[in-house]
Amino acid sequence: MFPKTTNLSFILSPDTSLWIFGYGSLTWKPNFEFSSHRYGHIDGFARRFWQGSVTHRGTPDTPGRVATLVKSDKEECWGTAFEVRGEEQIIGALQHLRIREGVQGGYEACYVRFQPIDDSSTPMQVLVFIAVPENSLFLGWAELSTMAREIAAAGGASGPNCEYVFELAEYMRKTFPGVWDDHLFELEALVRDFVQSNCICCRDTRTIADECLNSHSCHRNQKQESIIPLEGTVGSQTTTCHKVLTY
Template sequence: MKPQDIIREKSSLWIFGYGSLVWKPDFAYRRSKVGHIKGYKRRFWHGDDFYRGDKEKPGRVVTLVEDEDACTWGVAYEVTGSQVEESLRYLNVREVEGGGYVTAMVEFIPREKGQGALSALVYIAASDNPIYLGPAPDREIAAQIAICRGSTGHNAEYLVRLADFMRLCCPEVQDEHLFAIEYFHVDKHSDLLTFFLLNCAPQI
């Protein structure tokens, strides 16, 4: 589904973020909801050679991998009116052109009780993407994150902010992959992590 097709069909749209979008959407929106989608697991399997890394040392950022038994928590943002076109134009540059992501529609389930499921747009990096890095042991992923930096900042900041979001907004959820990588990072790079904890407070 191309962004221009979505614009033609929608006067309002929900956009689901599960990576940096949970703390840094960088587009205007009407409201947001914390919640999850089913059938996908979040993994640090995608490469980033611009925002959180470079050509020589690509960082690792998250994508979604299909798994019928899994669910992924994040934030859905509702955009309306002119915000639809503006947000999609921005995300097309940030996620599609710059990150190699493609779009899909998913069912988003808000965390709030009594809230019905919503149809939401999501960006996913597939394994045929040129900068897709694929699976690796959690310890190796943590080591790679520790040495990468891009135009937006250190790759470790991305890891810390995402883990902080989960603890703050989804405290009952155990994201084993995310927290294992954070654990190995803390074990080897506690000074760097302390810096980010002190200077990169969650902005939810």
């Protein structure tokens, strides 16, 4: 059981800073103002795509899958810790995360020990949001191929579910080139396979082509099956990832 953090009022003094650990979309899309950031890891946890998303990356009819943390004594999870300093930044970040992670996401806040990538640095406490199994959106374990099929078919207000996986995998690969995350990278490869095989553009190019992620028109496959356009954003560009309805 994770220790819950329900009272955060003590951190609201003007000269206090709070560190928030991101291991999913927060790594590449925090969407709150922060003063600094540090790279590193937390021990005893593993990143898993076991949390359902019915708002940001899915719908109630077609839930997406997003990352959460699960206890795993021999593993570690790498990510980014963001420092929010002073009352304005702290309140702004917590108000944003309360909606994004709590109300809409089903996550709960707790503190964990964070080790900066520089081993000579002192470990510190960071606030992290974790989707515990008791929450109503928790999907839990499934075969990677099943999860990949679900992710390839889902999308929500923040964009295609596949975009979440691709952006996170790319961020981890660039930020931590010496770290291999089996679950994330194997899932990424399977999701790409499903997207490629069900989009005429990607199937013809044998890759997730830029014109698929950045196009504004719908590519139909040779059987003229209906395709779902799921819009999101990558940088400043609007993206549309085209999914065949029949997986």
